[in-house]
Amino acid sequence: MDEKILSAHGLNLEEYKRIIQLINREPNEIELGIFGALWSEHCSYKSSKPFLKVFPTEAPWVIQGPGENAGVVEIDDKYAVAFKVESHNHPSYIEPFHGAATGVGGIIRDILSMGARPVAAFDSLRFGDPRNDGNRKNIKDSKPIIKGVVKGIGFYGNCIGVPTIGGEAVFDEVYAGNPLVNAFCIGILEKDKIFKARATKVGQRMVMVGSATGRDGIHGATMASAEFSEETEDKRPNVQIGDPFFGKRLVECTLEVMQKGLIVGCQDFGAAGLAGSTSEFGAKSGMGVKVYLENVPLREEGMTPYEILLSESQERMLYAVDKDKVDEVIKIAKFYGLEAADIGETTDTKRMEVFYKGEKVVDLPISAIVDDAPVYNRPRKKPDYLDKVKEFDENKLPEKDIKESIKKVLSSPTIAKKDWIYSQYDHEVGVNTIVKPGSDSAVLRVRWAVKPEINSKKAVAISSDGNGRWVYLNPYEGGKRVVAEAVRNVYVSGAKPLAITDCLNWGNPENPEIMWQFEQATKGMADACKKLNTPVIGGNVSLYNETVLEDKRINIYPTPVVVAVGVLDNPEDAIPSFYQDEEDIIAIIGEVDKKPTINGSEYLKEVYGKVEGDIPPIDLDIELKLSKFIRENKDLIKSAHDVSDGGLITATLESAFINEKTFGIDLNIDTTYRPDFELFDEMRSLVVISADKESINKLKDIAEKEGIGFKIIGKVKADEKLNLNINGIKIEEDMNLLRDLWENRLKKMLD
Numbered sequence: 001m002d003e004k005i006l007s008a009h010g011l012n013l014e015e016y017k018r019i020i021q022l023i024n025r026e027p028n029e030i031e032l033g034i035f036g037a038l039w040s041e042h043c044s045y046k047s048s049k050p051f052l053k054v055f056p057t058e059a060p061w062v063i064q065g066p067g068e069n070a071g072v073v074e075i076d077d078k079y080a081v082a083f084k085v086e087s088h089n090h091p092s093y094i095e096p097f098h099g100a101a102t103g104v105g106g107i108i109r110d111i112l113s114m115g116a117r118p119v120a121a122f123d124s125l126r127f128g129d130p131r132n133d134g135n136r137k138n139i140k141d142s143k144p145i146i147k148g149v150v151k152g153i154g155f156y157g158n159c160i161g162v163p164t165i166g167g168e169a170v171f172d173e174v175y176a177g178n179p180l181v182n183a184f185c186i187g188i189l190e191k192d193k194i195f196k197a198r199a200t201k202v203g204q205r206m207v208m209v210g211s212a213t214g215r216d217g218i219h220g221a222t223m224a225s226a227e228f229s230e231e232t233e234d235k236r237p238n239v240q241i242g243d244p245f246f247g248k249r250l251v252e253c254t255l256e257v258m259q260k261g262l263i264v265g266c267q268d269f270g271a272a273g274l275a276g277s278t279s280e281f282g283a284k285s286g287m288g289v290k291v292y293l294e295n296v297p298l299r300e301e302g303m304t305p306y307e308i309l310l311s312e313s314q315e316r317m318l319y320a321v322d323k324d325k326v327d328e329v330i331k332i333a334k335f336y337g338l339e340a341a342d343i344g345e346t347t348d349t350k351r352m353e354v355f356y357k358g359e360k361v362v363d364l365p366i367s368a369i370v371d372d373a374p375v376y377n378r379p380r381k382k383p384d385y386l387d388k389v390k391e392f393d394e395n396k397l398p399e400k401d402i403k404e405s406i407k408k409v410l411s412s413p414t415i416a417k418k419d420w421i422y423s424q425y426d427h428e429v430g431v432n433t434i435v436k437p438g439s440d441s442a443v444l445r446v447r448w449a450v451k452p453e454i455n456s457k458k459a460v461a462i463s464s465d466g467n468g469r470w471v472y473l474n475p476y477e478g479g480k481r482v483v484a485e486a487v488r489n490v491y492v493s494g495a496k497p498l499a500i501t502d503c504l505n506w507g508n509p510e511n512p513e514i515m516w517q518f519e520q521a522t523k524g525m526a527d528a529c530k531k532l533n534t535p536v537i538g539g540n541v542s543l544y545n546e547t548v549l550e551d552k553r554i555n556i557y558p559t560p561v562v563v564a565v566g567v568l569d570n571p572e573d574a575i576p577s578f579y580q581d582e583e584d585i586i587a588i589i590g591e592v593d594k595k596p597t598i599n600g601s602e603y604l605k606e607v608y609g610k611v612e613g614d615i616p617p618i619d620l621d622i623e624l625k626l627s628k629f630i631r632e633n634k635d636l637i638k639s640a641h642d643v644s645d646g647g648l649i650t651a652t653l654e655s656a657f658i659n660e661k662t663f664g665i666d667l668n669i670d671t672t673y674r675p676d677f678e679l680f681d682e683m684r685s686l687v688v689i690s691a692d693k694e695s696i697n698k699l700k701d702i703a704e705k706e707g708i709g710f711k712i713i714g715k716v717k718a719d720e721k722l723n724l725n726i727n728g729i730k731i732e733e734d735m736n737l738l739r740d741l742w743e744n745r746l747k748k749m750l751d
Contacts, residue, residue, distance in 0.1 A: 001026075009036030015374060022368040030306045030354070030361050034369060037272035037310055038279065041543050044373035047509035048541040051519050054526040055536040061498055062535055068196055069110040069268065071537025072189070073498050075567045079446060079456045080191035082116040085124070085184040085464075085503045085563045087542035092181040093140075095239040096148025101156040102242040102314050103183040108162060109268035109317065112251055115195035115258050116187025117454065119432065120444050121157050123167040123183055124464045124503070124561045125149065125421075128176025129413060130749045138549050139177045143750060149181055154424040159244035160251070164425035165433050166442035168464050171413035174557050177547030182503040182540075182561045186462065188446055188454050195258060197267035198285040199320035199346045204264065206278065206289065206344040207326060209333045210250045210316035212299035213274070216241045218310050242314040246338070250315050253336040257319065262329050265320035275309045277318045278344065279352050283370040285320075288349035293356040297339035305356045320346070380519055381512035389473055392612035394598055394677070402676055403731050405607050406649055409680065410738060411745035412606045415646045417657075420747045434459060439577040440642055441493040443568065459571040463489035463564050466505075467645070468557030473600045474615035475517040479524025479560060481618050484685075485644055486564040487532050491627040492640040492687055494575040495566030500529065502539040502562045507546045507555030517558045525560060531620040532627075534564060573634055578658035579665075580638040584716045585696040586652065586665065588643070588686050590626055591619070592709035596673055596681030602646050603680035615683065622685045625708050630687065633702060636695040641688045647680035651688045652714070653722070657739050664717035664735055669726045678726065690716060 001016050009032055011019075019027055019035050027035060041047060057065035063080055064072035070084040088103025100123075108118045127149075128142035157164045162185070199206075216239070257263050265285075267277045274296065282289040293308045303311075321329050326342050333340035347353070352369060354362035409415055422437035435443035441463040446456035465486040471478030487497045502525070507514045529536055546555040568574060579586075598604045599613025630640055643651045648669075656663040671678040691699060696712065703710035717723075722738060724731040 009033060010040045011036050015039065018374060022372055023364060030309060031364055033306050033310050034275045034362065034364065037275060038369045039373040041509070043271050043276065045541055046373050047376050047378055047515070047543060048504065048518065049375050050377060051522045054522055056526065056530050057535050057537065059499065059533065059535045062537055063191055064194060064537070066536065066538045069113045071499065071501060072114060072194060073537060073565070074191045075446060075458045075460065076456055078190060079454065080189055081186055081460055081565065082111050082114040082189060083184065083186040083501055083565055084110050084538045085182050085501045085561060086110070086540040087503050087505060088181045088183060089179065089505065089542050089545055091239040092149050093145065093179055096145045097152040098239050098241050100149040100152030100181050102240045103181055104153055104156040105242040105244065105247050105314055106270055107183040107185040108160065108247065111185045111187035112254055113195065113197060113266045113268045113317065114187070114189065115193050116189035117255060117448055118162045118185050118187045118251065119448060120462070121162050121164045121183065121185050122462060122464055122563060123153050123164060123181070124466060125167065125169040126175040126180035126559060127169070127171050129171045129173050132173060132176070136176060139547065142176055145179055146750060149179065150421050150424055156242055156244045158426040160248045163433055164422070165444060166437045166462060169418050169421055172557070177549070177554055178545045178556050180505050180545070180556070180559060182505070184464065184501070184563045186460065186565065188448060195266045196284070197281060198265045199281060199287060200264045202287060202346050202348045203323065204346050205321045205323055205326050205342050206281065206346070207319045207321045207329050207340060208296060208316060208343045209253060209319060209338055209340045211243065211246050211313055212297040212339045213308055213311050214299045214313045215303065215307055215311060216313055218307060218312065240312045240314050246315040249336040249338055250317060253333050253338055254317055257329050257332055262325045263319040263321050267318045269312070269316035269318065271312065273310050273312045279366055279369045281318060281320065282346065282350070282352060282366045285346060288347035288351045288353065288366060289344055290347055291344040291354045293354060295341045295343045297341055305354070305361045309354065378509055378515045379512040380516040382516050383513040389612045390614045392599070394613060397608060399674070399676065400607055402679065402729065403733060405603065405676060407738070407741055408606050409603050409646050410650060410653060411741040412602060413746050413749065415602060415650060416746040417743045418746065420750055434571050435493065435574050435576065440489040441495065443493055443571065443574045445571050457570060459568040459574065461490045461493045461495035461566045461568060461574070464561060465489065466559050466561035468559035469611055470600050470615050471517070471521050471560060472557040473613060475520035475558060476524040477615040477617055479521035480528040481615065482560050482562050483525050483528035483534070484532065484618055484620065484623050486562040487534055488623060488642045490564045490566035491630055492575065492642050494573050494631060494634040495568045496631060497532065497534050497564055497566040497627065499537045500534050500562050500564045501537060502560055504539070504541045505545050505556065505559040505561065506543050507558070508553065509543045514555065521558055521560055528620060532623060575630070575634050575637055575640045577641045577655060578639055579655050579663050579690050579716045582663070582716055582718045584638055584690045584692055585712055586688065586690050586714040586716060587696060587710060587712045588648065588688055589629065589703055589708055589710050590622060590686040591684040592686065592711040594684050596677040597683050598677055598680050599683070601680055601682045603676070619685060625706060626685060626687060629703060629706060629708055633699060636699055637689050637691055639690045643684065643686035643688060644682055647682050648686065649679040653738060655688060655690070656735060657742065662720050662735050662739050664719040664721045665714055666717055666723045667714035667725065669713050671727060675726045675729055
């Protein structure tokens with residue numbers, strides 16, 4: 001077999017030989033395309049699968065863990081939430097608008113396929129630094145990518161009626177040639193009415209509902225499993241095109257046939273298109289499938305069986321339907337203006353048999369396609385760069401002007417307010433958004449006024465995090481911290497953390513140093529999840545996030561994006577991230593006396609231009625204490641905001657910028673350490689809280705009894721001034737000037 005042909009399908013010669021052994025013959029072109037798609041890194045996890053086994057996946061509240069289209073956790077005695085995060089990185093570089101839009105559409109359908117009504121979306125984004133546009137060789141400017149991605153997310157979410165209620169955006173040059181677009185969705189369902197991607201008996205029909213099939217997205221899975229190069233533009237036809245209005249109709253149709261008991265299983269059309277959905281259906285059902293391609297609704301003339309099977313056209317679902325209910329399902333689909341067709345059936349052969357106009361064009365054992373993909377135990381090697389970055393001695397840094405440093409960090413693209421992004425999203429459709437974008441967590445009522453009506457008294461809190469710089473500097477400790485940060489953002493809102501979903505964005509797995517990072521980071525993440533009792537209920541792995549330019553490989557930072565979900569007994573219990581009243585006392589709780597470090601910090605990067613230093617171990621026992629303390633005393637706490645990117649000074653300032661109101665703050669901080677280290681450290685487990693004077697004293701007493709550090713550092717004022725006194729160094733600044741830097745700097749960069 002010509003290696004160029006194999007390479008076009010994402011396969012190598014050894015894999016081709018394995019295919020021949022499994023099916024006892026050479027595959028035809030269509031079968032080769034199926035193997036290429038289903039054995040791709042994107043679909044099979046052939047490089048990452050061994051390392052994902054370390055994740056904890058069970059808890060009493062977990063109903064469905066990894067293995068289905070989304071995980072499910074219960075939130076009360078009747079209702080549950082389904083959620084998942086997935087990547088659409090490569091398509092979003094090639095075609096930013098459509099790549100991002102279809103990422104949103106795809107994750108919405110994953111949630112829908114579980115029987116849940118999609119009620120909210122999140123997005124976690126990584127881009128190149130827009131300040132460097134025009135100075136890169138052979139890499140696109142970041143601004144058009146940023147604008148296209150944000151517009152695509154807003155377009156799809158706004159039109160389909162699913163609010164985008166939060167997320168994060170990070171700007172760093174390592175993502176300039178390979179942005180990350182990770183899309184999350186959460187849905188609500190009755191916990192005893194979960195649907196899975198499987199049939200229940202032989203002879204059930206497979207009914208395809210949604211959009212007609214076109215040529216868009218062919219080879220999408222294999223494209224997502226390869227690096228970028230100068231020829232990336234040639235991959236534009238591999239990017240799918242979405243239609244959110246069609247998607248909305250598909251949501252309502254699917255929920256109706258589920259509610260009426262007309263279908264027994266559901267699978268969305270994702271990577272590998274019809275080939276993927278039908279073969280996975282058969283594999284999970286323990287059955288075979290027969291598929292008749294001439295029945296598939298097409299929107300383009302002259303499509304070949306290869307194209308029909310491997311198209312990744314959007315807004316399509318596959319239902320398992322008893323034969324006597326097929327006509328009713330198709331009738332409902334037609335009512336919603338959708339294409340619908342009976343395209344096949346389940347069999348007892350455990351084979352995938354595909355026919356086109358009477359000719360059998362595919363005949364493969366399903367196990368060979370789905371279960372027998374190679375699993376690589378790739379070589380691993382500790383990266384050489386780690387010894388060098390750990391030699392960094394922060395104490396040798398010359399001290400800088402603190403006031404100017406505050407301004408520089410506060411206005412950096414990663415720290416600056418992201419309302420330029422989320423103002424383009426409808427985050428209130430459905431009128432259930434309690435805490436909007438811009439806080440530590442978004443908070444959503446568990447309610448949806450449709451039939452069957454969903455009306456729980458609970459609320460859910462959602463937060464995402466993924467500091468790739470930490471993981472780059474220390475994969476194990478960085479992995480632990482990414483989980484802890486996402487979970488902390490949930491508990492500071494007053495919610496009980498329940499579980500996480502993750503998207504592991506990495507470079508080339510054929511590089512031993514990359515795989516060493518992956519192994520260490522997943523171990524760290526798993527250890528944090530076990531300690532914090534937040535199991536991993538699903539997710540996604542995205543590898544080959546690198547760009548090849550002039551024979552040089554540029555990998556992204558190892559970036560595990562973690563989305564944590566928690567539950568509140570009452571929506572009114574949510575703790576805001578912003579100060580509420582003048583004269584309230586500001587305090588920090590947690591590791592208030594621990595030695596600070598600026599290793600790996602935004603301050604070190606922005607002010608000194610360095611990404612160096614080791615990441616110290618995190619004390620997860622402190623995290624558990626802080627979680628319990630905040631949740632049990634939320635009636636006394638007026639605001640809570642965790643200390644993370646930008647450090648303590650950033651957290652105290654951000655809390656003062658509430659909607660149209662700007663508070664002043666007086667801060668008096670005594671420390672035995674360098675003042676700038678105290679202000680900009682990101683490594684201590686700290687939360688900034690505010691409360692009235694009576695409550696703050698009660699909180700202090702409780703914290704002392706529970707062994708939690710507690711220090712009063714200031715007061716909320718009305719004068720719109722920052723008055724900072726740290727070790728006798730006095731800094732005064734107009735809060736409106738600081739707010740303008742924080743609020744408008746990114747807008748000006750992107751306008």
